Amino acid sequence: MPVLTVKALDACKPRDKPYKVTIERGLQMRIAPDGQRTLLVRYSVKGSGVERQVRLPRTYGDAPHQMRLAEARAEAARIRALAYEGIDWRAEQEAAAAVAKAGSVSSPTPELACTTLAEALREYVSRKRRAKDGLALKARTRAEYLAMVAGPSVSAKNRKIAPGLLHGLADKPLASITAQEIRSLYDQASATSPRQAAYAMQVLRAVLRWHGAQVPGNPLGVDTPGRDRIVLPPARGRPAPIPPDRLAAWWRAASNAHSKVAADALMFQLLTGCRGVEIHGSKKHGYPPIRVADVDMGSASITLLDTKNRTDHRLLLSRQAFAIVKRRMVGLKADDPLFPVCDLRKTLQSINTQAKVHVLPHGLRSTFASIAEPLVPASVLKRMLNHSVAGDVTLNHYIGRSDDQLRAGWQAVADFVVHQAGTGASPASHEGQGATTELRQPTAAESPQ
Template identity: 60%
Template sequence: MPLLTVRAIEAHKPRPQPYKVTLDRGLQMRIAPDGARTLLVRYTVKGQDGERQYRLPQEYGDGPGQIKLASACAEAQRIRALAREGVDWPAEEEARLRAEAAARERAEREEGVTFEKALRDYVERKRRAKDGLPLKARTKADYLAMIEAGRVSLKGRKFADGELYPLAHRLLSKVTAEDIRGIYETQIKRSERQAIYAMQVIRAVLRWHGVVVPNNPLGQDTAGRDRIVLAPPKGNPAPIPPERLGAWWRAACASGRVAADYYRFQLLTGCRGVEILGSKRYGYEPIKVVDVDLEGGRIVLRDTKNRSDHKLLLSRQALAIARAYCTGRKPEDRLFAITDARKTLTRINAEAGTTVQGHGLRATFASIAEELVSGGVLKRMLNHVAGNDVTLGHYIGKSEAQLRAGWQTVADFVEAAAAVRDEPSVLPASAEAVPEGTTEKEAALCAA
């Protein structure tokens, strides 16, 4: 039986200050100055310290939406009985209600959100977990290009739509497993790499917005036979063949063009092309005259692909090229004032009997260095992160002298290859000789 009867409760009138009245064991009523009567359940969870308090959602009374004394006492006894068994029912109920409210809010928000809008929201608001930095401009551009319609050239030629264009105007909440699988099957016919990239973007957007697609072929809880397995990324390096390295270097030296010196500089440093020439679209700044420390023989590249600064320690040969293009120039001038160097590279390749493209020069640098320097030095020269390599990331330190020696070793190897006219299958490790017939100007640019 309750400690107080209904008549005894009604005898308690509002006061200027709120006060509490005990109705039953663990059940109290708070009477506010405005007459509102709130019911409070006090309980202690088994195995936990401290008494807790839960406010029943209904007010006391006989009216609609109110709770009577007998029902309030029964609810208090139920909550306290669960607490004696170690169950904090009020806390669990509150968590459930919050989750349901969040799900409703998300569903209402996403009901009118297209995949295109969801992707744009992702690229603008996404922050990397390890450092809180936003996505790079190049990554944003790559993602957004996937939802764009193919452009039409001046001659009326229609280019292919972006990989995810079929989903661009689909409501995010209506994306199905069949949609995802259809895009994958279409793209895999064009390029396995782009098909995998498209799937990674879809998966990232769905996770970001908390959308669950039934039988999602990208989900870990989907049966293996119905799942799209994304192969780990792998490169396709196309460096200059070792037996043609010397010919390529001689052709580049003899060109006399700014673009040729840019390509030679890229081969000597192992940089990405956009790190040297810059890119407005991808947010890369070009190397400027002011960035070159001629006295120290170094250049610092800011906010590179892996979101860190990268210090280039120039070999004698690379420094000679940089010095030639800094002399008589303004500090804000670009080191290499070119816009499209591909025609020059085509001429060099034709003369040298090679087919290397821009990024292939970075691959050539890495292929040469792999046999000449340690793995730790090579990773730092290429500005690659240590990843899960605890030894390299936490214990191995390399001085500037060690790193500069690595760049110098590669440069000497390239010059040694150019000094051998008959192009043997095994190239010498180094050489000081200048190729016979080389002019003084070519020799000055090819060797420091």
């Protein structure tokens, strides 16, 4: 969608009836018959699936009391970024106005005056429920949050563990936390890892909001002037897939690896796009691995329960992935893990060395997505990766995909990988073909038996 310029907006004249002009995605201008130009922002709060519209407090124009185009675009981007983090800007504005009207900022409640941040965070992870489904936080999320207020320690392997990023405020009562302390903590953490610093601030903001703690001049508050606010950068992925020209070498090295169980687990992850924890589980957080009993031989599928986005995910196995599963099931009992291996690092390191690449386990998921992107429609890829579609009205309410269509997506990726390993051709040579590939229903001979 092209972004309208100031010149283009100025050319829009009043009409007999009000009408709207779309400036860019999520930002519109309503032009009234009297010439007043109102700025409107549309957004969907993450997890709600409901699109909302708010009016910016200032009208469009060049006067001192008005908002120029650059300001409007920046404010719209900020509101939409907050919505992506699950924060409703309009609700925050209404809450702040109600607090100001009631004069409740004057003195903190006795509870906030004696509850420390560490205690508040522990209560938060224990009682917090997701608005859209009422589910508690996952075990790994709870552990990550609690680690932020933990002090320095030593691991079972005698390794020193640094204190959590919020440890400096852990023993302070919520009512005593100041804006300067929050800002100093963020600056200090950003010097080491901007990404982790932003994560810590998101957790701190969530805990303060959940307990209703008011910090004067809070740099994380939406009602704080922009010059005094900490602007958290949006989360950005760091995909590190296997380079296309090394995919064949990696697959051949994995096929000939010394540890067959570990190699099969790694190849299975590449062919399915699963997260590693979904395959192997986590004893630390109580996540179960894929077990033999989870395999549905009749439909050649595996259902992963309560995944990262709190939904079940059904893997419709390609012929190659199904062959790995059948090979691993030999001699195992129903309750046995399908891939009974504790540590894949040595095997992966050996495969990487032979293939002359450096890929981490999560990089196999990135490789799967990178291969699939030109081969299958975006809606199919999103479902294959089990990404949340809560805020996507089109995918949620209009697009339906059959099992055959989804399985064909997994099969397209598997066929591509095996083809490269067999011919040594560069995956890039198939980009043009992949961009126009249509998913078709597999024939009886192609379907896993």
